[in-house]
Amino acid sequence: MFFASDNWAGAHPAINERLLKESTRFAAAYGTSELDRAIEQRFNEIFEREVAVFFVATGTAANSLALASLAKPGGVTFAHSEAHVIEDECGAPDFFSGMRMSPVPGALGKMDPKQLRSRIARYPQDAVHHGRATAITMTQATEVGSIYSLTEIEEIAGIAKEHGLPLHMDGARFANALVQLGATPAEMTWKRGVDVLSFGGTKNGCWCAEAIVFFDPEMARELPFIRKRSAQLFSKSRFIAAQFEAYLQDNLWLDLARHANAMADRLRAGLEASNSARLAWPTASNEVFAVIPKSTAQAAEAGGAKFYDWLEPHDMPEPVAEHDLLIRLVTSFATEPQDVDAFLDVIAAG
């Protein structure tokens, strides 16, 4: 009953197998091996165009270095107020990019386009005192389990283009959003106006595989130096490449995401049907937020269930009662139906 986070899971057997194979070979270091090259080519295919790809160690690194590559002195980047880059990365995006992250409100973890426009308007391009609007970053799927529709992405991208701002997408849970929308990687990114993507594999079956993807390779010009100076260039880079090779082969990544999402569906259905719990707000993807009695939460934890309390957001549809608790439940490629059912049983038992 591990629902604390999708990064509590291990790694998928196919990925392990590929790593094993890689471990018995010699190959060039620092991202220059043939395998590194081959995986870069694989990203071109996946995204249906020539892209520039850079492996890094963590999702925080992917976001921070992507933003660093878009940075200008006095720059301001806009992100949802509850975005990972603002609330969960200890200031790393600010540190690496030298920019400030400006919080944009919006329901269900998605930036409100009107609010976004209003924030951008405070930072015009000649605003030496205020600082200047320089980039926008959006999270897909969001921190609270929602997903921007393709039209919503297009709307944010439209605002970005209108102001001449590059658009970054934090795709720590990219695959979960993708299969939910039934879109292609291209459709959910550059075809809708995304310029740079943090492409996460770690939460979805790899043990450490994060990539920055530039849809215009020219924008990546400084990244090799930014990455090395940021201590993010792996010597045995091909072990990241190997994970991605297995991950992307025969649509494994999409299957894993579909499984995680299906497990979340099962959870949602069970909680909706439950008398002792309710969904805090509607989610898609592999995150579920529920309100359960504190006593039930204790019982669940005593029974071995793992999950995190969650801070009530500003736009909480229905407040959490004193004796209740808001919790987050995350499923992954490794979640088994019986885990879900066991958890629902514990909840039902109250």
Added chain:
Amino acid sequence: MFFASDNWAGAHPAINERLLKESTRFAAAYGTSELDRAIEQRFNEIFEREVAVFFVATGTAANSLALASLAKPGGVTFAHSEAHVIEDECGAPDFFSGMRMSPVPGALGKMDPKQLRSRIARYPQDAVHHGRATAITMTQATEVGSIYSLTEIEEIAGIAKEHGLPLHMDGARFANALVQLGATPAEMTWKRGVDVLSFGGTKNGCWCAEAIVFFDPEMARELPFIRKRSAQLFSKSRFIAAQFEAYLQDNLWLDLARHANAMADRLRAGLEASNSARLAWPTASNEVFAVIPKSTAQAAEAGGAKFYDWLEPHDMPEPVAEHDLLIRLVTSFATEPQDVDAFLDVIAAG
């Protein structure tokens, strides 16, 4: 015949096996799992005292974050002029620590104590204009294959203590130096005055396992925040822990280093006996520098041998002739005797 670098090797089977086992489990993320805790305990045993241990993604990160934890505004860190932190990390140590790296000359990659004193004297503690001496970093084994003796470490440490400066050791090839000296980890570090260590596992059989070790845990107070802000906190941190578990078990790490060094001995012996090559300078550990005819180098490469040219150092004992080439040969846990012999045959064939 892979002698380009020890990071061209793969990963040792025992480490792979341990990773496989880890991949099928769920566990807490971000370095809080029981395995993470257990490995920290293991480091205590290895170093015979309570230490503070932090995993990071690369050797550059280990060096940079270690120095960042010792930093002061206007600080100057002293390192050998050919040190990795100065010549091979794209300024990452400066970037993360905000300090400048001040080059100290010395023969065979080791800081000359007299030169070190003279450099420190330029940066007294009240030198607002020049900047102030703040830390010393030494590399063991050095970039050019030499090793500081325990007495030499003690001498550098003595200078550090005398000036109130913390001493960092870049141990990317720590194990290779350790087995060469026949010392214990404690003897080669804190017992001789080292305060912080970059403990490298990647070059010696792991695929990605680097740790910062503080011998006074109080000095590590800021490191958790420095690491997270530096985007170096792995979500699936326990996969680093797992590598270290296997690496440190039953002295595997020492055996691997002994093997690599033995392969280097075999290379050295063969080159010394050769008519068509000479050792550029004496080395210990797993790095060998040789001078060979350019034509021989071409023949070797045509035969599949991998190695790098090397820039002639200032203190080159005997200059490289026009028709010759200075090359670096690095052995690893994965080097086979027949690879060495094959290479020596190619050299002999000219």
Added chain:
Amino acid sequence: MFFASDNWAGAHPAINERLLKESTRFAAAYGTSELDRAIEQRFNEIFEREVAVFFVATGTAANSLALASLAKPGGVTFAHSEAHVIEDECGAPDFFSGMRMSPVPGALGKMDPKQLRSRIARYPQDAVHHGRATAITMTQATEVGSIYSLTEIEEIAGIAKEHGLPLHMDGARFANALVQLGATPAEMTWKRGVDVLSFGGTKNGCWCAEAIVFFDPEMARELPFIRKRSAQLFSKSRFIAAQFEAYLQDNLWLDLARHANAMADRLRAGLEASNSARLAWPTASNEVFAVIPKSTAQAAEAGGAKFYDWLEPHDMPEPVAEHDLLIRLVTSFATEPQDVDAFLDVIAAG
């Protein structure tokens, strides 16, 4: 009719005279002259305790370097959402301190204590992911012309102490607030819990005189290096000292602030009595915010009046009508009663 800002004024004759005298002498550079020492002693007297004083070039520098001296990796500083450090310094405080500025709401430019507590609670001391609460900065007088009472300062300081956070005060208009409260410098700062002060002289009659004042000199330990590395150590530092000497002599600074405030009183009284204008919100000190018809504003500008439009704040008591304009009027030591009256006449004329 110069009401655009108090930094549009020139310099007071007494300060000019002192600068003239200084210009004919030789003296030691970089803040080491006898005059520099004497002024530091003067600050001790003014603040009734031993303080550490550092001259810098701008108010932004004073704020940024003060915060840099309080910084920790992953640190978060709390400031009012409309504070100068957040909205008007192009990210300089973040740049120099490496901290993020977290906006705290509150009416009339003053942090709401409850909101402040709630923000701090999001960043506990072990919050590696979120970052940790590290400092609080308050502005006295505020950006919108209000003043924290001594009790209000004490309340903010109480929250700071409770959480172990140092408290900085941005005193760009320190004197204006001081004379308004009728307090002593000590009473408005360290006696109420302020730890570090940006003491501004430029807006009140100097042409360039800003100081950082530490009430616990021990907290200033790193400042000499921070200042030099920040390119803020004047070679002819004594010309700042000279300005402060004249500024602080015979309470000139308080007289100048009283004059500026009196001119603002005159403005306020005139606007309150006016049929064609209203005060946007109550202010003390030398800033007045008024709502006037757009046509009147144009007429005033045509007549030579200088002032700035102002962005409507969230807590605007009564919204600005379509045909009206919110403007800021700032008086200074150099404002003459006839300027105020002329302006009021223009407004009255509509």
Added chain:
Amino acid sequence: MFFASDNWAGAHPAINERLLKESTRFAAAYGTSELDRAIEQRFNEIFEREVAVFFVATGTAANSLALASLAKPGGVTFAHSEAHVIEDECGAPDFFSGMRMSPVPGALGKMDPKQLRSRIARYPQDAVHHGRATAITMTQATEVGSIYSLTEIEEIAGIAKEHGLPLHMDGARFANALVQLGATPAEMTWKRGVDVLSFGGTKNGCWCAEAIVFFDPEMARELPFIRKRSAQLFSKSRFIAAQFEAYLQDNLWLDLARHANAMADRLRAGLEASNSARLAWPTASNEVFAVIPKSTAQAAEAGGAKFYDWLEPHDMPEPVAEHDLLIRLVTSFATEPQDVDAFLDVIAAG
């Protein structure tokens, strides 16, 4: 007998007078006044082309922000090993630019072209590990009183252009070099290949007037934001402009520099004729380095003379004997012939 530094002098009466006049006016802040504009135009005339000019507080700021505007991630800037940017600015250039300063040897404070080439060769444009050559900075007049001839400037600039590197000139003593060479400002800068200049007025009669001058305004695109974020945008900027106005009027600046140099000539002549002192090395401009008996130095100091000891450079033509002292003597616009003669008398008296 003030020979400690040219920044021990006060300010020239013409500059004081202009400041007085400025102090009685109101004018727009933050560099937007008509006077600011007029002075920018004045710089165009002085340099015979359209330039972009930015005032800052200190010479360190001018150098640091100029380099920041040229910076790239992983960038390396080349400077003479004894350059101010390396030895006397507490790491500010590294801090603001994020680049490392790479020391280039050379006799008499001037970069040796061959050594410069050799350093640049270590940092090619694709050298992710080493970092990449990004800028060159030269000092005119140098730290040790020498001056690059126009041909020598052209040679350095040639190397810069050849490698596609922008060339910065630290002109803290620009005027002293200019009058010595009898060149025009254009000839000593952009006509010989200089791209950016730190134009210093403080050491030559202003009390605080430093400017960054870009000969290609397009290169200055980011500077307004860099300057504000660096806390270097004066609110009463026009007081810097006013100093420059007086400084540049009727060639005052050149007259002042000629005077300072003439005083240095008088010193040099006296020391050369002296039995109890010798010139340490040949200098031009307003700096003189002498070797005198320690006892004489003590007597001079007892007699009220002010000067600094100097660290013996690597290329010291003739070593300093045990009982001797190497000292630096700097003259300025305010040095009087009788001060020089009095000092020479003290030296002669031994």
